[in-house]
Amino acid sequence: MIEITTLSELTIDGKLALHRASSSKELFDYSCDELKAWFHGQRALSDAIMVGANTVRVDDPLLTVRHVAGPNPLRVIPSSDGLLPLASTLLNDGVPTLVAVARKAHRDAVAALESKSFVEVVCCGDDIVDMPALMALLAQRGLRSLIVEGGSTLLSSLFGQDLVSRIIIKHIPIISGDPEAPTYLTLTPRPGLHLGLSRWRMDEWFVKGGIGVSIYARETAR
Numbered sequence: 001m002i003e004i005t006t007l008s009e010l011t012i013d014g015k016l017a018l019h020r021a022s023s024s025k026e027l028f029d030y031s032c033d034e035l036k037a038w039f040h041g042q043r044a045l046s047d048a049i050m051v052g053a054n055t056v057r058v059d060d061p062l063l064t065v066r067h068v069a070g071p072n073p074l075r076v077i078p079s080s081d082g083l084l085p086l087a088s089t090l091l092n093d094g095v096p097t098l099v100a101v102a103r104k105a106h107r108d109a110v111a112a113l114e115s116k117s118f119v120e121v122v123c124c125g126d127d128i129v130d131m132p133a134l135m136a137l138l139a140q141r142g143l144r145s146l147i148v149e150g151g152s153t154l155l156s157s158l159f160g161q162d163l164v165s166r167i168i169i170k171h172i173p174i175i176s177g178d179p180e181a182p183t184y185l186t187l188t189p190r191p192g193l194h195l196g197l198s199r200w201r202m203d204e205w206f207v208k209g210g211i212g213v214s215i216y217a218r219e220t221a222r
């Protein structure tokens with residue numbers, strides 16, 4: 001069993017980025033150095049880190065530990081068709097990345113990913129990456145903790161399958177005001193997902209450099 005923690009930066013109006021298809025890296029810049037170190041410390045404490053394929057396309061993230069000393073977690077990217085931009089930093093920087101594809105993935109796309117050093121491709125699911133199967137695969141490999149940094153489609157998928165045990169939210173004191181900017185969760189229904197009521201307990205909160213951070217744990221046993 002792998003423990004999943006989500007870690008997100010949210011504006012006052014519940015947005016994960018300032019605008020549609022704009023990088024969430026802009027939100028990270030609102031942190032003081034101490035808070036950046038704390039956030040990267042959470043990465044260093046985790047065996048693996050995950051973002052969705054769209055976040056790779058929009059943000060081109062590194063997902064490494066930089067503002068503090070510590071080991072890099074294994075990067076895990078679900079991409080059902082395997083069509084990630086081949087110039088993405090995380091496919092080319094020599095740090096290990098595991099890309100999970102579905103059976104429908106394009107053969108050429110998979111071959112292109114597999115040709116990269118430090119990139120491994122695994123197949124989980126038919127049309128879309130099967131998250132419980134992927135979590136089981138990671139657990140089989142001895143990974144015990146996964147930090148998920150979004151975006152909303154991936155978060156909704158994990159909450160909708162009741163796979164998350166801990167939530168970390170960094171509250172950015174700004175309002176995006178853009179109705180097109182991505183929200184924390186997307187409520188688009190998908191077969192197999194049930195994003196209903198769930199209860200969480202606030203375990204910890206603190207303020208660093210004018211930014212609040214709250215940490216929640218699942219309130220009831222599943």
Ligand SMILES: NC(=O)c1ccc[n+]([C@@H]2O[C@H](COP(=O)([O-])OP(=O)(O)OC[C@H]3O[C@@H](n4cnc5c(N)ncnc54)[C@H](OP(=O)(O)O)[C@@H]3O)[C@@H](O)[C@H]2O)c1
Pocket residue numbers: 007008009010015016017020021022023024025027051052053054055056058059078079080081082083128129130131149150151152153154155157158182
């Ligand atoms: N503020 C923050 O903390 C934060 C953090 C991260 C991202 N963001 C922002 O979030 C936005 C991107 O969010 P997004 O909702 O568009 O995309 P996303 O959640 O990053 O990626 C979703 C994509 O992942 C792939 N995927 C494969 N299997 C999946 C599964 N079982 N469940 C869910 N996704 C699966 C799908 O793409 P394919 O069909 O191509 O496989 C899916 O469309 C960007 O603006 C980014 O800047 C903000």
